[in-house]
Amino acid sequence: MNGLELRQTSGFVSVIGKPNAGKSTLLNTLSHSTLALVSRKANATRKRMNFIVPFCEEGLDSQIVFTDTPGISRIDVINDLNTESKLNMYMMNEAFGAIGDCDICLFVVAANANDIGFYKQFLERCKKPHVIVLNKIDRLSQNSLLACLKSYQDFQKHYLALIPLSAQSLQDRQRFNLLSTIARYLPNSPHLYDNSIASTTLMRDIFKEAIRESIFERMSDEIPYQSDVRILKVIEKIDIIHIIAEIITNRDSQKSMLIGKKGKTIKSLGTLARLKCECIAEKKVFLSLQVKTVRGWSNDSNMLVKMGYKDIG
Structure with missing residues (x-):
C-alpha cells in the first residue's frame, strides 16, 4: 500500500x-x-x-x-x-x-x-x-x-x-x-455484507424477474405490462432447482396469446425463462409455468402481495 x-x-x-x-x-x-x-x-x-x-x-x-x-x-x-x-x-x-x-x-x-x-x-x-x-x-x-x-x-x-x-x-x-x-x-464504514454475495434480493424474486424478462422479450403490445409472475414454490436440491410459477394476466385473450397455438408460445417462453434461471442459479432448473387470468390484478391488494409486492396501500 x-x-x-x-x-x-x-x-x-x-x-x-x-x-x-x-x-x-x-x-x-x-x-x-x-x-x-x-x-x-x-x-x-x-x-x-x-x-x-x-x-x-x-x-x-x-x-x-x-x-x-x-x-x-x-x-x-x-x-x-x-x-x-x-x-x-x-x-x-x-x-x-x-x-x-x-x-x-x-x-x-x-x-x-x-x-x-x-x-x-x-x-x-x-x-x-x-x-x-x-x-x-x-x-x-x-x-x-x-x-x-x-x-x-x-x-x-x-x-x-x-x-x-x-x-x-x-x-x-x-x-x-x-x-x-x-x-x-460513500461514508467511512466497514463492509455491510459478505463480498461473495451478489445481491440481497431473495432468489425467488430474482427468478420472478427472469421470467418477466422472458415475457418482455417474447411478447409484444400490452401483454408485458398487463401481466406479472407469481412464484408458487421453489424447491432446491443438490443438483437441480424446481420452480413452480404462474403468469398472471388481465384477460382471457391475453392468456390465449401467452399459451399460443398448441402451447407453442408458452413452451418457447418457458424454455427461455428456464435458461435464464439456470444462468442465475448456476445449476439445472426445472420450471413449471402456467397461465392464469385474474381480472384487475394490478389493483388487487391481496393478489399483489401474493406476487411479492409488499406494503401495498
Missing part, C-alpha cells in the same frame, strides 16, 4: 431516472451480472433490487450496494398517486423510498439537452448527494453532446460529479472511474 492508510467505505446508492434511461443495463454492467431486468420496452422494473459491488483502488476498499428502482416519468407524480393503480402506487413508492433510504443517488438520464427540466424537478425534491450519469452518449453527435454537457454543467454546484458514458458499451476504464467516484463519496 506504499505506506498509505487504507480507507474503507460502504453505503447504499439508489439508481434513479426515467423509464428506459438505461438504469438496469448500467447496473448489470457495473455488477458483472444479468440480474436486473433489461428490456427495450419502458417501465420493465417494478420493485427494488440490490446489487453488491466491491471496489478497491490504492488507499480505498469499498463496498457499494446499488439499488435498481422503477422508472419515474414525472417527479411530481407522487402528488397524484390517488389516480394511479395500486401497482403504479407501489412502483412510485419504491422509487421515492429508495431516494430516502440511500447515501447517494445515481441519477441516470439519456443524454439529451432537452431533458434538463426533469433534472430541475429532481433537484427540487431530492436533497441527497448525487452523481449524474449521462447515458447513451453514443447516439449523439459531438456538438449535441457538448450542448448536453453544458446544460448540466450550469447546475454543477448541486451534484458531486457529471459522467458521460454509454452503458451498453461501457469500457473497463469508464467502469472503474464511475465506481471510484461513487466509492470516494
Whole structure:
C-alpha cells in the first residue's frame, strides 16, 4: 500500500431516472451480472433490487450496494398517486423510498439537452448527494453532446460529479472511474455484507424477474405490462432447482396469446425463462409455468402481495 492508510467505505446508492434511461443495463454492467431486468420496452422494473459491488483502488476498499428502482416519468407524480393503480402506487413508492433510504443517488438520464427540466424537478425534491450519469452518449453527435454537457454543467454546484458514458458499451476504464467516484463519496464504514454475495434480493424474486424478462422479450403490445409472475414454490436440491410459477394476466385473450397455438408460445417462453434461471442459479432448473387470468390484478391488494409486492396501500 506504499505506506498509505487504507480507507474503507460502504453505503447504499439508489439508481434513479426515467423509464428506459438505461438504469438496469448500467447496473448489470457495473455488477458483472444479468440480474436486473433489461428490456427495450419502458417501465420493465417494478420493485427494488440490490446489487453488491466491491471496489478497491490504492488507499480505498469499498463496498457499494446499488439499488435498481422503477422508472419515474414525472417527479411530481407522487402528488397524484390517488389516480394511479395500486401497482403504479407501489412502483412510485419504491422509487421515492429508495431516494430516502440511500447515501447517494445515481441519477441516470439519456443524454439529451432537452431533458434538463426533469433534472430541475429532481433537484427540487431530492436533497441527497448525487452523481449524474449521462447515458447513451453514443447516439449523439459531438456538438449535441457538448450542448448536453453544458446544460448540466450550469447546475454543477448541486451534484458531486457529471459522467458521460454509454452503458451498453461501457469500457473497463469508464467502469472503474464511475465506481471510484461513487466509492470516494460513500461514508467511512466497514463492509455491510459478505463480498461473495451478489445481491440481497431473495432468489425467488430474482427468478420472478427472469421470467418477466422472458415475457418482455417474447411478447409484444400490452401483454408485458398487463401481466406479472407469481412464484408458487421453489424447491432446491443438490443438483437441480424446481420452480413452480404462474403468469398472471388481465384477460382471457391475453392468456390465449401467452399459451399460443398448441402451447407453442408458452413452451418457447418457458424454455427461455428456464435458461435464464439456470444462468442465475448456476445449476439445472426445472420450471413449471402456467397461465392464469385474474381480472384487475394490478389493483388487487391481496393478489399483489401474493406476487411479492409488499406494503401495498
